[in-house]
Amino acid sequence: MDSNVLANLRCPMCQQGPVEATATVAWIRGFILAYQFSRKVVIGCVPCVRKQLLAEAGKSALLGWFSISALIANPFLITYNLIRAATVSPNQQAVLQRLRG
Numbered sequence: 440m441d442s443n444v445l446a447n448l449r450c451p452m453c454q455q456g457p458v459e460a461t462a463t464v465a466w467i468r469g470f471i472l473a474y475q476f477s478r479k480v481v482i483g484c485v486p487c488v489r490k491q492l493l494a495e496a497g498k499s500a501l502l503g504w505f506s507i508s509a510l511i512a513n514p515f516l517i518t519y520n521l522i523r524a525a526t527v528s529p530n531q532q533a534v535l536q537r538l539r540g
Contacts, residue, residue, distance in 0.1 A: 445531055445538075452491070456484025459529040461537045464495045465516050468502050469509025476512070482534055485527055492524035 448458040465478040481491045496517050503513035 445535060450483040450487050452483045452487040456486065458482060458484065458534055459531060460485045460488040460527050461530070461534050462488050462492055462523050462527055464492055464523075465519060466495050466499045466503065467509045467512050467516055468499075469504055469506035469513070471505060474506045474509040474512075480537060482537055485529060489524045489527050492520045492527065496520040496524070 445458060450456045450458055461480060461482045463478055464481055466476075468475045481488050483491075499513055499517050499520070503509050503516070
């Protein structure tokens with residue numbers, strides 16, 4: 440897959456913008472006796488990737504505090520997602536690398 444093919448792809452979230460950015464979204468959910476850590480790769484246009492990062496930071500701010508481990512890790516993950524959202528920018532090489540696997 441080269442940048443010519445990438446130019447024809449549309450954002451999978453909004454179907455309008457070009458696929459031009461990628462980010463890893465990380466989160467933690469605390470339960471009383473356990474926690475769940477997960478992450479996912481988001482690929483799309485810059486506004487949609489930013490929206491996904493901010494949405495996950497918001498969910499973590501609401502749901503990420505209910506265990507000791509999550510209580511410790513959550514501030515770092517929220518900060519990571521907020522900084523990543525503020526700095527996400529078009530990067531076709533990173534998108535191509537993610538799509539290639």
